[in-house]
Amino acid sequence: MAEIVLELKELHTHFFTESGEIPAVNGVSIKVHKGEVVGIVGESGSGKSVTSLSVMKLIPSPPGKIVSGEMNFKGENLVNASEKRMKKLRGNEISMIFQEPMTSLNPLFTIGNQLIEAIRLHQKITKKEARKKAVDMLQLVGIPRADEVAGEYPHQLSGGMRQRVMIAMAMSCDPELLIADEPTTALDVTIQAQILDLMRNLNKEEDTAILLITHDLGVVAEICDRVVVMYAGQIVEEGTTREILKDPEHPYTQGLIKSLPNMHEREQQLYSIPGVVPKPKMNSVGCHFAPRCEFAFERCFQENPGLYALGNQRQSRCFLHEDTEGKVKKHAKADIGS
Amino acid sequence: MVSYIIRRLLMMVPVLIGMTLITFSIVHLIPGNPAQVILGETANQTAIANLEESMGLNEPYLTQYGIYVKDLLQGDLGTSLRSNAEISTEIWPYIAATFELTIFAMLFAIFIGVNAGIISAWKQNSWFDFLAMLFALIGVSIPVFWLALMEQWIFAQELGWFPAYGRQDNRDPIAPITYLYVLDSFIHLDFSRAGTILKHLILPSIALGTIPMAIIARMTRSSMLEVMKSDYIRTVRAKGSGQFLVIYKHALKNALIPVLTVIGLQTGVLLGGAILTETIFSWPGIGRYVFEAISYRDYPVIQSGILVVAFIFVIINLVVDILYKIIDPRINY
Numbered sequence: 157m158a159e160i161v162l163e164l165k166e167l168h169t170h171f172f173t174e175s176g177e178i179p180a181v182n183g184v185s186i187k188v189h190k191g192e193v194v195g196i197v198g199e200s201g202s203g204k205s206v207t208s209l210s211v212m213k214l215i216p217s218p219p220g221k222i223v224s225g226e227m228n229f230k231g232e233n234l235v236n237a238s239e240k241r242m243k244k245l246r247g248n249e250i251s252m253i254f255q256e257p258m259t260s261l262n263p264l265f266t267i268g269n270q271l272i273e274a275i276r277l278h279q280k281i282t283k284k285e286a287r288k289k290a291v292d293m294l295q296l297v298g299i300p301r302a303d304e305v306a307g308e309y310p311h312q313l314s315g316g317m318r319q320r321v322m323i324a325m326a327m328s329c330d331p332e333l334l335i336a337d338e339p340t341t342a343l344d345v346t347i348q349a350q351i352l353d354l355m356r357n358l359n360k361e362e363d364t365a366i367l368l369i370t371h372d373l374g375v376v377a378e379i380c381d382r383v384v385v386m387y388a389g390q391i392v393e394e395g396t397t398r399e400i401l402k403d404p405e406h407p408y409t410q411g412l413i414k415s416l417p418n419m420h421e422r423e424q425q426l427y428s429i430p431g432v433v434p435k436p437k438m439n440s441v442g443c444h445f446a447p448r449c450e451f452a453f454e455r456c457f458q459e460n461p462g463l464y465a466l467g468n469q470r471q472s473r474c475f476l477h478e479d480t481e482g483k484v485k486k487h488a489k490a491d492i493g494s
Numbered sequence: 495m496v497s498y499i500i501r502r503l504l505m506m507v508p509v510l511i512g513m514t515l516i517t518f519s520i521v522h523l524i525p526g527n528p529a530q531v532i533l534g535e536t537a538n539q540t541a542i543a544n545l546e547e548s549m550g551l552n553e554p555y556l557t558q559y560g561i562y563v564k565d566l567l568q569g570d571l572g573t574s575l576r577s578n579a580e581i582s583t584e585i586w587p588y589i590a591a592t593f594e595l596t597i598f599a600m601l602f603a604i605f606i607g608v609n610a611g612i613i614s615a616w617k618q619n620s621w622f623d624f625l626a627m628l629f630a631l632i633g634v635s636i637p638v639f640w641l642a643l644m645e646q647w648i649f650a651q652e653l654g655w656f657p658a659y660g661r662q663d664n665r666d667p668i669a670p671i672t673y674l675y676v677l678d679s680f681i682h683l684d685f686s687r688a689g690t691i692l693k694h695l696i697l698p699s700i701a702l703g704t705i706p707m708a709i710i711a712r713m714t715r716s717s718m719l720e721v722m723k724s725d726y727i728r729t730v731r732a733k734g735s736g737q738f739l740v741i742y743k744h745a746l747k748n749a750l751i752p753v754l755t756v757i758g759l760q761t762g763v764l765l766g767g768a769i770l771t772e773t774i775f776s777w778p779g780i781g782r783y784v785f786e787a788i789s790y791r792d793y794p795v796i797q798s799g800i801l802v803v804a805f806i807f808v809i810i811n812l813v814v815d816i817l818y819k820i821i822d823p824r825i826n827y
């Protein structure tokens with residue numbers, strides 16, 4: 157397999173608030189290889205954004221802090237990296253695009269100005285060359301009249317166009333890793349498809365690794381190679397996109413897939429998992445998903461399940477993977493049913 | 495941009511008409527006969543009749559107002575009852591004095607206020623932030639006259655660093671050109687005089703600038719803190735830029751928009767009436783001019799003073815609006 161670009165090991169990012177310590181990211185381990193698109197899925201509040209901001213070391217601090225774990229970027233542990241080092245990496249080797257294209261660009265500066273700034277922060281080139289590069293980048297992400305748009309302000313562009321600008325900005329220094337935090341959530345469906353296409357092309361052409369955060373399994377099916385499912389700050393399942401979509405192991409993933417609209421076109425009512433993601437708590441007892449899990453049994457409320465390895469980069473956090481002799485087994489749900 | 499300014503100017507017209515209506519009514523809102531009030535209880539009937547005649551008080555109101563506006567449009571503010579001089583020529587040195595003081599007070603207030611606000615926001619909850627906001631709190635609540643007297647006592651009387659009164663050394667007065675003395679001394683290429691005049695400006699500027707400074711500092715801080723939370727600031731960080739670029743380019747420009755409003759308002763307030771400060775520092779400004787006119791019941795001067803101050807207020811508003819437009823490309827009305 158290709159070299160590992162990013163490897164998170166037992167990452168803990170906690171928030172220290174007045175109401176106590178919140179383990180928003182609670183021991184997360186993820187590997188992203190070169191040229192790979194890895195998705196992180198999960199409902200709102202599961203810790204996806206905090207995970208991605210941790211990698212950039214852009215967690216609002218205080219109250220947030222990376223408490224323990226490793227974040228190895230091409231072998232360098234970023235947990236210990238200085239702010240100076242991070243400035244060199246951000247926007248250059250690791251880029252990020254955000255969910256809110258409407259507010260992610262500074263309203264008081266032109267598109268060109270903001271792109272040129274991103275380029276010149278990392279490349280020793282003249283303003284003129286940077287401007288040319290900026291226009292090239294805008295063209296590359298499919299913005300018509302790129303030269304004019306460079307002179308326009310964000311409010312003159314649509315949401316989809318702004319997100320393209322964000323992608324142009326993120327790709328302008330040819331990063332090794334692109335982190336996209338719900339890049340299409342705020343956009344309508346056709347624009348969404350275009351933006352995903354664009355990201356996939358960049359991934360194929362430049363061999364950029366992408367960590368794509370979303371709560372939309374449709375987006376995952378569209379673009380991801382591998383998927384990590386997060387719940388309340390922890391990984392609950394990991395596998396290839398095919399495995400996760402066709403053969404989900406964890407009850408939570410199964411619930412997510414059941415609630416996908418296109419698989420239930422004929423049904424009147426859309427399925428949704430009852431309840432909401434609980435706020436992560438320190439020293440909570442039992443499986444985090446237990447209160448909402450239709451298979452929960454006694455043990456689930458007394459112990460925290462660990463991750464059960466089910467094969468190559470395939471794992472699931474559920475007691476149902478343990479058979480009566482304590483051995484690991486697949487297809488938890490099927491067995492319960494029989 | 496030009497059409498924006500023209501639209502703004504047109505919008506000023508009703509405001510200006512309203513202003514003239516108010517200043518015009520001042521004379522007529524006094525209970526009783528204005529001429530009688532102006533001349534006092536003991537005045538004889540002929541004097542009253544003469545004054546009524548010369549002020550046109552016998553005409554119908556509408557005619558009087560028409561004449562008043564017509565005169566104003568020709569730059570005629572009337573004649574001072576006290577000095578018999580044309581107000582339009584007499585008033586300028588006072589305006590210039592206030593103008594010069596306001597400029598320096600506001601420069602002081604903006605420079606310190608904005609920077610203190612930025613650093614406070616940058617180092618939120620640090621000792622600097624704590625001290626700066628404590629000073630700002632004291633600054634807004636301190637009585638200006640007390641501050642002025644303390645300054646005079648410490649820096650003029652005890653230490654002798656700065657003069658306590660006036661705009662210049664009266665034994666050696668400047669030959670005025672614009673009546674903005676700092677400018678005039680530079681026009682004369684008389685730099686040692688410029689130094690003396692600047693020294694005269696320092697204490698009153700600080701006295702006058704303290705409240706605006708404190709308000710600006712608090713406004714800048716809260717505005718910066720708000721802006722620093724926004725998504726586009728996160729984007730700038732994600733690009734790999736340093737704190738300095740984040741703060742002084744991206745955050746400051748956005749944070750300045752509400753601060754600008756405060757600066758405009760405070761400038762207007764200072765221009766309008768720093769009577770206390772002007773009195774304590776014997777500063778011959780517009781506040782003093784009008785104040786003295788009140789004690790002489792010099793109504794034409796009172797009217798003109800108020801009108802001029804209101805007019806300056808409107809102009810400042812216009813300038814602020816134009817600055818908004820320059821800073822913020824989204825403004826389009």
Ligand SMILES: Nc1ncnc2c1ncn2[C@@H]1O[C@H](COP(=O)(O)OP(=O)(O)OP(=O)(O)O)[C@@H](O)[C@H]1O
Binds near residue numbers: 171178180201204
């Ligand atoms: N600034 C903060 N202060 C305190 N707690 C925070 C802060 N930011 C995030 N959290 C906590 O971290 C948890 C995870 O938040 P996160 O934003 O990562 O969720 P998410 O999976 O990205 O959800 P969404 O789909 O809504 O974006 C939240 O439950 C919240 O309690």
Ligand code: SF4
Binds near residue numbers: 406445451
């Ligand atoms: S451990 Fe228990 S509660 Fe948790 S997912 Fe598995 S069955 Fe459900």
Ligand SMILES: [Mg+2]
Binds near residue numbers: 204205206337
């Ligand atoms: Mg999020």
